[in-house]
């Protein structure tokens with residue numbers, strides 16, 4: 001026995017290209033990183049990130065939400081079964097475009113993280129960069145938070161801000177924010193996986 005701490009078995013849930021997923025996989029290549037990415041799962045079988053995960057040697061799964069129609073919980077039960085098959089301890093949403101029910105959120109309470117492309121509580125929901133430009137804010141950014149049943153309302157673990165520059169459009173602003181997402185998401189996941197940050201009575205507590 002080396003006495004080293006066992007790494008936290010972590011799944012990343014995606015719906016799209018998976019650039020945050022790649023940042024997390026790269027961080028976790030370091031054996032000293034406290035989370036091990038053991039699964040990438042998508043709700044869309046053609047999510048581009050699945051191929052990138054497979055190329056990195058990570059197990060992948062897709063649980064298509066469409067056959068479940070409006071029954072969100074039935075979809076989540078199928079997804080949850082896959083997570084349990086892989087003995088997942090921590091679930092990381094990275095561009096996962098399904099709203100989760102209180103059932104799923106409750107089951108993973110304190111072990112479910114999301115990254116949102118705004119300085120929450122500003123600009124909850126979608127089209128955050130366009131709305132930030134429209135509002136004329138001088139600063140914009142991203143937030144990693146624990147997931148609670150209310151959308152984009154969970155307690156913040158880390159935030160990073162960027163300036164909004166003259167001449168910015170949605171593409172330039174989102175690229176500047178995304179570069180920060182790739183830095184803070186691996187940091188936040190490491191803190192939760194290592195147990196130095198946790199959710200307690202609805203608030204973030206640091207060890």
Ligand code: GRF
Pocket residue numbers: 014016017018019020021094095096115116117142178181
């Ligand atoms: C990111 O902007 C993230 O904040 C949001 O969805 C986007 C996912 O991008 N939740 P990617 O798939 O990680 O590249």
